[in-house]
Amino acid sequence: MFDNLADRLQSVFAGLKSKGRLSESDVDAAMRQIRLALLEADVNFQVVKDFTARVRESAIGADVLNSLTPGQQVIKIVLDELTRLLGGAPSKLVLSNRIPNVIMLVGLQGSGKTTAAAKLAFLLRKKGKKPLLVAADVHRPAAVDQLEALGRELQIPVWRGSASDAADAVAVARTGVRAAIDDMRDVVIVDTAGRLHVDEDMMAEAAAIKAAVKPDQILMVVDAMTGQDAVNVASAFAEKLDFDGLIMSKLDGDARGGAALSVREVTGKPIKFASMGEKPSSLEEFYPDRMAKRILGMGDVVSLIERASEAALEDELSDEDAARMAQGKFTFDDFLTSIKQMRKMGGLSAIAKLLPGMGGQQLPVEAMDESMVNRTEAIIFSMTPGERAHPRIINGQRRARIAAGSGTTVVDVNRLMKQFEQTQKMMRQMTGMAGGKKGKKAGRGKRGGNNLPFSFQ
Ligand SMILES: Nc1nc2c(ncn2[C@@H]2O[C@H](COP(=O)(O)OP(=O)(O)OP(=O)(O)O)[C@@H](O)[C@H]2O)c(=O)[nH]1
Ligand SMILES: [Mg+2]
Known part of the structure; x- marks a missing residue:
């Protein structure tokens, strides 16, 4: 949804941010662009008119023009007005005492x-x-x-x-x-x-x-x-x-x-x-x-965390598993579980949309690529249980077999092995940071959180 609108608004903001000072006509020009973007997104005409009038009034009135970061302040005003337009405070479903x-x-x-x-x-x-x-x-x-x-x-x-x-x-x-x-x-x-x-x-x-x-x-x-x-x-x-x-x-x-x-x-x-x-x-x-925030490309980290913890809870990651993983004893089976969790969270592109500044498009192409995730899964499925649990035994010969079995190439398998080792190392480092023996506790702390082995760089 909103992709086009988000792009348009973000480019208006980029223009504002690049200016050290804003004049009234800068604000007016920005409002014109915002008005066009909203109309193109099929927002009701009267709603657009009122919205831009309110933003303009706040922007001119709030001494934004004299501030050191006028662009940021205009963005904040747009965010507040957009939130208001969408209803302001969340209106949750409240069930009464009546049963049913x-x-x-x-x-x-x-x-x-x-x-x-x-x-x-x-x-x-x-x-x-x-x-x-x-x-x-x-x-x-x-x-x-x-x-x-x-x-x-x-x-x-x-x-x-x-x-x-x-x-x-x-x-x-x-x-x-x-x-x-x-x-x-x-x-x-x-x-x-x-x-x-x-x-x-x-x-x-x-x-x-x-x-x-x-x-x-x-x-x-x-x-x-x-x-x-x-x-x-x-x-x-x-x-x-x-x-x-x-x-x-x-x-x-x-x-x-x-x-x-x-x-x-x-x-x-x-x-x-x-x-x-x-x-x-x-x-x-x-x-x-x-x-x-999503529309303005600021990401929605709260929703992301909520989805991650829901996915983790559904998979019932045990305390032992979490502790073991946090110590870097991470297997390819855990890798598979993580892929499953990621799917439950709506897949890579859905996750990317919730990340600040990503808005979907700016992610590196490789990270966005769901087919890469599918390929990873196919490679792991072609491993034997022993190989998944003890990746160290996966030698050159085994790699060739796994590549043939999964319809991929040895280069793909090598890349995954490397990524896996890096993840293991990263997890160990994180445990190290939490302080040696406290690793177990740090692991438990991760429960209900996100333990995706993928990084977005
Ligand atoms: N992509 C997408 N499809 C949806 C969503 N909600 C509903 N649909 C699809 O829209 C179609 C119609 O949904 P229904 O729930 O049958 O709609 P309805 O209002 O009950 O329709 P009637 O019973 O004919 O009045 C189905 O194919 C749904 O799967 C949504 O949020 N996203
Ligand atoms: Mg129906």
Whole structure:
């Protein structure tokens, strides 16, 4: 998403930073460029106008022009305004004391409701909740099966209505809440039917479900790829049905992203979640400040660390393993685990986007190359268990066999061996820095953290 916008804004900033002093006309020129960049990203016209006016006012008013680092200060002002535009403080999903809590999802056809329902259930379960998914989309026959398949994959139960209410969305929702009570589930997530356009039928059905189950939260799913349209649709929903918050879906797409930037300002409704892919784990709580930093190419190290610790926790890296690795006793099996973790974090390019100053593009080509990671994996798979555990035995003959087995060359294998030795050495040095015998403790300290053997240089 935002790649183009991020590039454009960063080049405006580079121009500002290179100047020792800024004049009012420098600021005006920068504002013109920012305005164009936002309009090209499909941000609502009025929103752009207000945004640049506010930035200009702060920049001129805050004595920025007389400061020693005017460029930096303008960037800070843009960051603050962008954060504000995206909602300011994060608006987290707050569950009430009511059991079960009912969350209803609404939105146009194909916006991502059904997948978002499953992703949300997955996220809430990670937080210790016991969700029940309710398939109240009775219009499209495959919709119920789709939710059921997702539920099966995640091992989260799905309610599809009793035989008598299968064609009645309101009845499915109502009996779903009852089923949740019987089954001691504490959150009910109701998936509803979408339509191609905002129409009376859809609104009437959504209103009827709302009246029947009195949801604690109605979340509207908005497809970020649909640009300005998404904002108009969200406004119509806000007016006709009213809802509590937004889920922006498909933020991983390459559309211009303007909808995500305008929708909060235009509808007044907070973005609560961002969906960045098709995987169940791709739904994230939305943090306006982090998103603003990503757009401005400042990276999002907090999200990166969170992803790393989640990936590590899922792999249940044991204390012993962590301690052993920290002492430099690192094997090719550990290397494989790290690759797996990295994939869970969204792969190299996703990680790169979260790193400050990287914004994706500036990474060395080799480090960006996912195919290199695949090749590494293939080489390790071609090693015997003994070789993986004791890499020192891998002599020239074995290297030739491994290269042939993995469809690579001896040069590739040698390169990996070298990289592996360097990683081992680096880990030993890090342990050394932590102070000899304390290595074990340092290892434990790494638990839940990132133990990727790759460096980004
Ligand atoms: N890349 C990407 N694809 C997504 C995302 N969210 C949903 N999709 C895809 O978008 C398509 C539509 O998603 P659904 O969840 O079925 O949409 P829906 O709103 O339930 O659609 P209807 O039931 O027809 O109204 C599916 O192919 C999803 O996999 C996302 O964040 N990123
Ligand atoms: Mg659906």
